[in-house]
Amino acid sequence: xxxxxxxxxxLKPYWLWAILAPLAMLVEVVMDLTQPQMMxxxxxxxxxxxDMNYVLMSAGLxxxxxxxxxxxxIGCTIYTFKASQGFGADLRAGLFRKxxxxxxxxxDQFDTGQLVTRLTNDVTQMQExxxxxxxxxxxxxxxxxGSLIMAILTAPQLAFIPFALIPLVLAGVWWIISxxxxxxxxxxxxxxxLNTVMQENLAGVRVVKAFVRAGKEIERFxxxxxxxxxxxxKVARVTAVTMPMMMIxxxxxxxGVLWFGGNQALAGVMHIGQIVAFVNYLxxxxxxxxxxxxxxxxxxxxxxxxxxxxxxxxxxxxxxxKPTALREFAPRGRVAFENxxxxxxxxxxxxxxxxxxxVAEPGQTVALLGSTGAGKSSLVHLIPxxxxxxxxxxxxxxxxxxxxxxxxxxxxxxIALQETVLFSGAIRDNIRYGHPGASDEEVIAAAKxxxxxxFITGMPxxxxxxxxxxxxxxxxxxxxxxxxxxxxxIKPTVLILDDSTxxxxxxxxxxxxxxxxxxxxxxxxxxxxIAQRISTVLNADKILVIEDGQIAAQGRHAELLVSSPIYxxxxxxxxxxxxxxxxxxxxxx
Ligand code: UTP
Ligand code: MG
Numbered sequence: 001x002x003x004x005x006x007x008x009x010x011l012k013p014y015w016l017w018a019i020l021a022p023l024a025m026l027v028e029v030v031m032d033l034t035q036p037q038m039m040x041x042x043x044x045x046x047x048x049x050x051d052m053n054y055v056l057m058s059a060g061l062x063x064x065x066x067x068x069x070x071x072x073x074i075g076c077t078i079y080t081f082k083a084s085q086g087f088g089a090d091l092r093a094g095l096f097r098k099x100x101x102x103x104x105x106x107x108d109q110f111d112t113g114q115l116v117t118r119l120t121n122d123v124t125q126m127q128e129x130x131x132x133x134x135x136x137x138x139x140x141x142x143x144x145x146g147s148l149i150m151a152i153l154t155a156p157q158l159a160f161i162p163f164a165l166i167p168l169v170l171a172g173v174w175w176i177i178s179x180x181x182x183x184x185x186x187x188x189x190x191x192x193x194l195n196t197v198m199q200e201n202l203a204g205v206r207v208v209k210a211f212v213r214a215g216k217e218i219e220r221f222x223x224x225x226x227x228x229x230x231x232x233x234k235v236a237r238v239t240a241v242t243m244p245m246m247m248i249x250x251x252x253x254x255x256g257v258l259w260f261g262g263n264q265a266l267a268g269v270m271h272i273g274q275i276v277a278f279v280n281y282l283x284x285x286x287x288x289x290x291x292x293x294x295x296x297x298x299x300x301x302x303x304x305x306x307x308x309x310x311x312x313x314x315x316x317x318x319x320x321x322k323p324t325a326l327r328e329f330a331p332r333g334r335v336a337f338e339n340x341x342x343x344x345x346x347x348x349x350x351x352x353x354x355x356x357x358x359v360a361e362p363g364q365t366v367a368l369l370g371s372t373g374a375g376k377s378s379l380v381h382l383i384p385x386x387x388x389x390x391x392x393x394x395x396x397x398x399x400x401x402x403x404x405x406x407x408x409x410x411x412x413x414x415i416a417l418q419e420t421v422l423f424s425g426a427i428r429d430n431i432r433y434g435h436p437g438a439s440d441e442e443v444i445a446a447a448k449x450x451x452x453x454x455f456i457t458g459m460p461x462x463x464x465x466x467x468x469x470x471x472x473x474x475x476x477x478x479x480x481x482x483x484x485x486x487x488x489x490i491k492p493t494v495l496i497l498d499d500s501t502x503x504x505x506x507x508x509x510x511x512x513x514x515x516x517x518x519x520x521x522x523x524x525x526x527x528x529x530i531a532q533r534i535s536t537v538l539n540a541d542k543i544l545v546i547e548d549g550q551i552a553a554q555g556r557h558a559e560l561l562v563s564s565p566i567y568x569x570x571x572x573x574x575x576x577x578x579x580x581x582x583x584x585x586x587x588x589x
Contacts, residue, residue, distance in 0.1 A: 003306035004126075004299070007313075010091045011130065017083035022138035024075035029142045031069030033150060036280035038062045040154065043273030080134040088127030091309070095119055098312055103319035104386045108344075110312065113196025118312055121191055122305035129302030136295045144288035151281035155274050157264060161256045162285055165249055169286055172245045173293035177300075180238045183231065184301045188308060190228040197224045246290055253282050319385050325405040331397040331412060333362040333493040333526035335383060341391035342378060351390065352378045353549045360542065362493075363524040365516075367537035369570065370546030376530045377418050379546065380496045383528070384413045396494070414492030416483040416500040418530070422474075427456055428463040430482055434490040442489060449515040450485035451508050452478070476503035484512065488519065496528045501536065509536060534574045543567070 011018055038058055046055035099107075099115060152159045201208060201217055208217050257279050264270035340356040343349040353375050360366045368376045381387055382394050385401050393400045401409060414434070422430050431446060432438040438446075443463065447453040455478055459465045467473060474482070480503050487495060495516075501509040513536070520527060529536060537543050538557050545553040545560065545567050553564035560567040 001303050003310040004303050006310055007091060007126065007306050010094060011083065011087045013090065014083040014086045017079040017086070018134060021076050021079035021083060021134040024072045024079060025135060025138045026142065027072030028069045028076065029139055029146065031065045031072065032143060032284070033146045034065050035062060036150065036154075036277040036284075038065070039280065040271075040273035040277035043276055044271040045273075048271070048273075076135060080131050083134060084127050084131035087130050088123055091126060092119060092123045095123065095309060095312060101317050102315065103317045104381070105318050105344075106315050109315070111192070111196045111199075113194075113199045114192045115312070116195045116199060117188065117192050118308055122188065122308050125305035126302045126309070129299050132295055132298050136291050140288040140291040140295065144285050144292065147281040147284035147288065151278055151285065154281060155261065155270065155278045157270070158257055158261055158278055161253055161260070162282055165253050165282075165286060166289065168249055169246070169289050170293075172249070173242075173290065176238055176242055176245075177293065177297050180235055180297060181300055183235045183238065185304050187228070187231050187235065188304060190224070190231050194221075194224040194228050197221050242290070242294075246286065250283060250286050253286065254279055257282060319388055319406070321405050322403060324403070325408075326399060326403055327405045327408060329399070329404055329408050329412070331399075331493050333360075333412075333524060334395075334397050335360040335366075335494060335526055335528075336395045336398075337379075337382075337392070338395065339392035340379075340382065340389050340394060342382060342387065343390045344378075344387070347390055351549060353382075356392070356551055358542070358544060358551060358554055360526050360528070362526055363520060364541040365520070365527040365529060365539070366542045366544060367540035368528065368530045368544050368546055369534065369537055369567070370544075370552075374546040375549040376546050377498055378549075380415075380498060380528050380530065383494060383496065384410055384415060411490065412493045413496065414487035414490050414494070415496040416480070416487045416498060418498040418500075420476075420479045420483045420500075422467055422479055422482060424467055426463065427459075427465045427467060427482065430467060431463075431485045431489055433486050438489055443485075446485040446489040447482075449488050449512070449519055450481045451504075451511050451515070452481035452485050455481075477505070477508070480504055481508075481512070491523065492525070493523075494526045494528070498530045499532065502532060506533070506535065509533075513539075534571055545570075 038061065042055055042058045042062075045051065046058060096119060099119075148162060151162055197217075197220055201221065208214055257275060261270055261275040261278065265272060265275060336359045337356045340353060341351050342353040343351045356379060358366075368379065370376055378387075382389055383396075383401065385406060388402060393402075395401065396404070396409075396412070423433070428440075428443055429436075431443050435442075440463075444453060447456055447463075456463055456465070465473075480500050484497065484500050487497070501512060504512070516525075516527060517539075519525060529540065531537050541556070542554060543557060543560055544551050545564060547566060552566050553560055555563065561571065
């Protein structure tokens with residue numbers, strides 16, 4: 001319930017609709033309450049007295065009242081729709097905005113499937129609860145109490161019947177809700193699983209096909225699907241009792257009214273019209289009671305969804321701007337790691353990086369070399385603050401990255417991630433993703449430097465070529481080069497290329513490097529290159545050999561050949577021994 005209250009402010013912009021809806025409903029309820037009265041009058045005063053004029057007049061009046069009620073009802077529906085849909089849309093947008101602010105570590109905690117369920121199904125649950133509240137919250141209690149009063153006024157002798165039935169209905173409803181409610185939480189959890197399987201499969205459908213796992217995946221999806229269905233059936237089995245139970249109780253009530261009322265009518269102390277009106281009021285009372293109960297169920301169900309939404313809304317990004325964060329910052333690009341320790345699980349976990357200390361001077365190229373899982377990507381992710389260090393500090397021009405406004409920091413760092421992610425849309429837009437205002441010349445210059453210009457212009461639509469989702473219609477190396485162009489376009493002070501040429505042939509890689517060196521000399525860019533191929537790093541100003549989260553050796557190629565056995569091993573395994581001459585064997589510089 002607390003979660004609902006916290007999210008209630010999303011309804012604020014729609015307060016006018018949210019007030020008008022119950023007011024319009026009030027009109028409908030009042031009109032509804034007059035109907036049995038009118039019926040009674042028609043029967044007792046009109047039909048019994050054979051007064052056709054009275055019957056016609058009253059019937060006409062009934063229709064007029066019904067019409068007024070209908071207008072109120074329609075108004076209520078429209079206002080409710082405006083308020084609840086607006087609320088839902090804003091909540092969805094707010095949630096999406098929140099997800100965008102989350103840090104890498106926050107995002108590690110949520111499966112994509114979970115986020116999808118929260119953004120869709122959970123928001124819909126809340127939206128429906130708001131709609132139900134606006135419609136029923138006023139209608140049902142008013143109708144219930146109004147009908148009860150009218151029933152008593154109509155035939156006080158029969159008043160004991162509703163009072164006997166109400167506790168029975170309440171007990172039945174309580175039995176249903178207390179059984180159904182716990183089942184609903186599990187429905188959302190199973191929906192999460194289903195969405196996770198679905199999302200993983202749609203994203204990885206090519207891998208599924210390649211490994212002929214379609215059968216297994218269909219099974220996995222089927223299992224999640226059946227799980228969800230079973231749970232929904234379980235819920236339905238409980239709630240299915242509701243209507244039959246109501247009908248039985250209601251008919252018992254009607255039978256009671258007819259029995260006691262009939263006797264009194266025969267004795268001449270009661271009119272037929274009174275009995276008809278009483279039956280109507282009794283039915284309205286009980287149905288309204290049921291509606292109130294169902295509303296309670298729906299709201300408590302929405303409370304479960306609200307809690308799940310709140311969990312996302314509530315997670316504070318652990319990478320945040322300090323109030324004093326630097327907003328003006330034009331660094332030269334001296335990147336220093338000072339005794340940096342880092343673990344993915346905060347202070348508790350095993351460190352992935354241990355005591356890393358080195359300096360990258362402006363204009364230098366620092367290459368990171370090391371076996372897979374050594375911690376290279378983790379290390380460079382600390383520079384743009386994708387994660388915060390656990391110990392020590394990372395500085396740019398002597399300023400701790402945690403003291404720099406993130407937007408400003410990111411504007412100075414161009415990064416091509418190890419796993420290339422492109423967006424659906426034109427190639428041009430993908431390249432200028434980090435700087436949408438870039439001119440065509442700038443886009444082309446970046447593409448040329450990344451050795452992407454030729455293959456792009458070779459495509460029928462050139463820079464306007466539409467990429468499929470995640471750039472499916474490009475080769476791995478082509479995607480990588482677009483990602484490099486995207487990083488280059490923002491003309492960053494610090495450029496990070498995480499294994500960005502792994503899918504590019506050696507010749508193209510050499511050309512990319514030459515272009516980088518040229519750009520670097522213009523701007524004094526600091527470049528970090530992670531590479532598997534030793535040929536990529538031969539000319540680096542500094543090579544860091546990362547072993548098991550530590551710097552095993554650092555220096556230039558020639559120095560490391562002498563001083564580092566690990567480096568020599570890597571070198572020998574890739575380029576063969578007897579080739580210790582250093583630069584040049586690949587034909588560049
Ligand atoms: P890295 O991802 O930093 O290794 O993971 P790397 O050197 O770049 O490896 P390659 O060359 O790209 O393959 C370092 C360690 O951190 C853990 C991994 O299990 C690995 O042992 N790790 C990585 C996490 O725990 N969580 C992550 O999100 C990423
Ligand atoms: Mg890596």
